[in-house]
Amino acid sequence: MKRIIAAMGILLVFTAVAQAKTYTVGTHHWIGFSANDVADAKGFWKKQGLDVRLVNFTSEKDACNALVNKRVDIAYQMMGTWIGFYMEGSPITLIAEVDWSHGGDKVIVKQDIDIQKLKGQPFGVYVDNPAVLFFLHQYLATNTLSVSDVRIIGGLEAKELADSFIFGRIKGLVLYNPEAIRAEKEGKGKVVGTTASYPGCMPEGIAMRTDALKSIPLEDFSKIFRGWLEAVKWMGDKANWEEYKKILNSKTFEGDPPYSDGELKEMYEGVRIHDADMLRERNRDGGGFSVWLREMKTMLKNSGRLAKDFDPDKIFDNTAVRHFSEQ
Structure with missing residues (x-):
């Protein structure tokens, strides 16, 4: 009987491993998305029991095309860029604003x-x-x-x-x-x-293909947010600066000539990466990101650049952030 129970236990372990999904995340050479590299290097996602594979593209276009062509599950980019892809006919849904350019x-x-x-x-x-x-x-x-x-x-x-x-x-x-x-x-x-x-004029964040929204369970998305936010907190600790610099030069800007201490500090100061409170506030119903979406639509319409109309309440699905916020 003990052997049967032991065998069943082993089977359950292997079944769980077999069912565990690897999420592929597309990012690119930009310090605003470096929390991904930190979460990966420091094992913050592994601590959440999540298997994440980062793909660091050298250009914004490549990162976006990877999502559109289903080579990654989620991707990070300027939210206005995602709107551009949507207007070109790509099935894009915005998931969460995670930072904005602030001088960068x-x-x-x-x-x-x-x-x-x-x-x-x-x-x-x-x-x-x-x-x-x-x-x-x-x-x-x-x-x-x-x-x-x-x-x-x-x-x-x-x-x-x-x-x-x-x-x-x-x-x-x-x-x-x-x-x-x-x-x-x-x-x-x-x-x-x-x-x-113009604080908040260039928000950045996560998008998915609309037809893949249900491919990531809400609890797994919460784990993605937790790993990201732990990385953001770690990055903000000055005691970690030397190690953070190494991650930036070896991971975030992989393939580029190493950047100096001063250059990296200037880059870091040129972005505002949201902590947990800001993530919730910006992405809540009627929050700052929703306001930005409406202002963006107005600008596009007035300038004759609204190639394809969109409903701000539909192109943005904050379900994952709301689920995370309620925990």
Whole structure:
């Protein structure tokens, strides 16, 4: 009898292991998403009993396409970028805002140029989508200009865009760190506006394919949030800075030349990653992210860029965050 019970116990263990699912998470080279790398490196998800495989893409486009083409289960990106993919016909649902750019995205122009003389000139953006244009729109409006007053140049990767500015092919651009730092230093540029000027104007977060929403149980999503939030707390402890730097250079920015202490600190200060309270507040019914969605839709409509209409209450499904918040 004891042998039978023991055998049944072993069988149950192996059955649980066999049924355990590995979730594939798409991220890319951006410090705002580095909590994924920390959670993975420090075993915070394993502590939750969750098996997560990170795929770190070198570009935003590759990360988004991986989700659209079902190569990852969830992916992190600017929320405006996800809206752009939705308007192009991809079945995207927004799950949770987890951070926002707070100075990491910058408007940079040549030091010797008059802002008003940018009218009619090519203006580079690292991606021609709602996320970046919403930020640029707010900056230009403070100078009595609009997005339609400049010739938007998109389609270049961050490094190529910085090179175009450095070699004088464009006089202004919107770019993020670390390439923004290089454009400013090597291209004789000056920063004339950042996302810190408009807090929350460029939120970032998680999306899934709409047809895969039920593929991750709510409790597993709560575990994903717990691992992420433990990483955020760990990152905020100054005692962990040296180890965090190693994770950033070896994981988040894998393949890039190592960044200096000063460069990494500037990147980290250029983003606001939500703690548990902020995660709940921004993603609650009628919360800050819902307000942003409505403002984004208005901007797209008024500028003639609403390629496909969307209902802010339907494109955003906060069920997973609400489940986590109720625990």
